[in-house]
Amino acid sequence: MARVLSLLLIGITSVALADDKSFSLNTRTRTETAPGSGRYHTVAKPATWDAAKTAVVICDMWDKHWCDGATGRVGEMAPRMNDLIVAARKRGALVIHCPSDTMAFYKDTPQRKLAMDAPKSEPKVPLERWCKLDPAKEIKLPIDDSDGGCGEVNKNYRAWTRQHEALKIEAGDAITDSEEAYHLMRQRGIENVVVMGVHTNMCVLGRPFAIRQLTKQGLNVVLVRDMTDTMYNPAKAPFVAHCTGTDLVVEHIEKHWCPTVTSVDFLGGKEFRFKEDKRPTLVIVSAEDEYKTETTLPPFALAQLGMDYRVSFVFADAKDKYHLPGIEQLNTADAVLFSVRRKPLMKADLDVVRKYVASGKPIIAIRTASHGFAPRKGESLPAGVEAWETFDKDILGCEYKNHYANALKMTIERAPADGTHSVLADWPTTAVESTCSLYRSNPLAADAIVLLTGKSGDNPVEPIAWVREKAAGRGRVFYASLGNVDDFKQEWFAKLLKNGIAWAAGK
Incomplete structure (x- = not known):
């Protein structure tokens, strides 16, 4: 209940004055996710x-x-x-x-x-x-x-x-x-x-x-x-x-x-911004425990997005796996990037995610976001915690069915029917390799436009990156089943992700 009340207080955008002799403030601080991590939660607290x-x-x-x-x-x-x-x-x-x-x-x-x-x-x-x-x-x-x-x-x-x-x-x-x-x-x-x-x-x-x-x-x-x-x-x-x-x-x-x-x-009203500041606000939600995107996404954002976006981060809570401190930042976001893995959430937190998705604003997602809000097999959720098991099918337009062998490298090629999509601007003329295991994502939604395909060993070809135009109940979607530590070291992946964000955000 306290967390719900906090989210409601923070979401207030009109002036909030307790009376004519006091100030009601929505203060914002940063607290380290864990000692020595160098990553910080964005924490909002009301003060009078x-x-x-x-x-x-x-x-x-x-x-x-x-x-x-x-x-x-x-x-x-x-x-x-x-x-x-x-x-x-x-x-x-x-x-x-x-x-x-x-x-x-x-x-x-x-x-x-x-x-x-x-x-x-x-x-x-x-x-x-x-x-x-x-x-x-x-x-x-x-x-x-x-x-x-x-x-x-x-x-x-x-x-x-x-x-x-x-x-x-x-x-x-x-x-x-x-x-x-x-x-x-x-x-x-x-x-x-x-x-x-x-x-x-x-x-x-x-x-x-x-x-x-x-x-x-x-x-x-x-x-x-x-x-x-x-x-x-x-x-x-x-x-x-x-x-x-x-x-x-x-x-x-x-x-x-x-x-x-x-x-x-x-x-009251809206916060002040300088005329020169045209940057859309991108919130990056990094809450997965396998591919270390909490360490790869911040330097990517600074190097690739710092000229064009106002970027903030939401990280997992080390003490409460069902909570995302700072998730209320989605209330004022223009776009979101999800890198989340099997993360059922407290209802108040998941409600913020659902509200953002329903707003019709852009959604960018990588790798484990295809099962980002689904529980682990056999996981029993505590009272007040909810999952979104069909986020892959409802929003991303795929059906995640696990992956092929980890030991097999993936060969990635431009999809035959992709045309000249802006997401693939400057894409290499030859195939590239990724050490990511190949996700089983088929079948895709009818409106998904496949940009890249991948193959590992003798396994069938799978879609690797695709886009969906805005539709009822969600905004534009860009998804790539890539994003391990090695991928973030590759220039082709940095360009792909940067272009995908730009396309989704309409830049």
């Missing part, structure tokens, strides 16, 4: 904060940045950010504007004097002008920003003179760029801090009024993840889209520092 004990910090939202792209993105998000500030202020939160290096512009304002007059308090950890990466708390950042992080050819100089004019400063607000923010918070009895602004890989982490240092002081801190940006140049590692670079740093913060929320929690 007293507005009177909450400060909203606006970090370095300058009028102009030396990088043209950074200036443009600040200008784009400033109106939505101001709406959030207005809503938070109305409920009683303390608003602290922190446009670093511009205090001279505000020297005679009552908001500046308010911050300066706060009595000094003794911090738990000494406050610094800048807090560098903390190896005891975090690993290195997931992006290379050694060139300054600008995607344009701009000269680095101090271009800012004040905060962006779209962010209105009102009576009762404070202005500072130093540890004065912390002292003011102590004076006002602040326990919770909402951080937004720029840039996640720099000031949002390092400033004395930002994430690293306030977290170390024992304050409850959240980052508004759709009200921020990153200094990242896609020409640098990991060679992904600019907005993917921001997502990676946000994930880093969720793993090592604090939860995040979105502006939706304060304003």
Whole structure:
């Protein structure tokens, strides 16, 4: 029941405020699937904060940045950010504007004097002008920003003179760029801090009024993840889209520092996205215990999908085999990739899967997804756990009947009637081999278009990859009965899977 309630709370997309003096937040963090695994569950939890004990910090939202792209993105998000500030202020939160290096512009304002007059308090950890990466708390950042992080050819100089004019400063607000923010918070009895602004890989982490240092002081801190940006140049590692670079740093913060929320929690509506961000959201569900796709799919996604998709992962729960932590991400997904093996689920989890499938959105599946939600032979399911034994026939359009001998290599060829399907763009002109055992998948649905066939030993030819167009009760489908560790090392398989995702997603 608690898990059902959690999923319902997380699925709410309208603004959720407990009353006019508090904030109801849908926080998101990352917890390691198992110690040392390097893989993380995406965990959403509801939280209620007293507005009177909450400060909203606006970090370095300058009028102009030396990088043209950074200036443009600040200008784009400033109106939505101001709406959030207005809503938070109305409920009683303390608003602290922190446009670093511009205090001279505000020297005679009552908001500046308010911050300066706060009595000094003794911090738990000494406050610094800048807090560098903390190896005891975090690993290195997931992006290379050694060139300054600008995607344009701009000269680095101090271009800012004040905060962006779209962010209105009102009576009762404070202005500072130093540890004065912390002292003011102590004076006002602040326990919770909402951080937004720029840039996640720099000031949002390092400033004395930002994430690293306030977290170390024992304050409850959240980052508004759709009200921020990153200094990242896609020409640098990991060679992904600019907005993917921001997502990676946000994930880093969720793993090592604090939860995040979105502006939706304060304003309702949809989360903010930059005009340049056209990426569809792809959720990859990796929950199988044979082919190690939990280790092969993440690097594939970063290398092959980082320019074109907003990717998130759902992994199996090491403690509860019938639960998929974070499966509610399907509620906002544009496409899903299933790599699941014999995984009956708690009803609430399987209901999320069924709801996604029924929405008519794209479905990509590999290898064991043909029996992804079927129980093992003779398995007795606990109360509240359900299977989807006919997922192969209902959705993928096949009938999985086990496989031929593991010792036999599979030879894969283009199907005679495939034509020039986009999924097979750049497919090798000669046959290729896979160490995967050959799945027995026939017969296929009448609407399945076979792209590749496979043969092992003297066994009959079987379909290996096929597509289905959108139909009632489901969206486009791409399936390939491939995907072991060796396959992921092959360029032909990477292209096949990337093309299959693109076709299903309509890109």
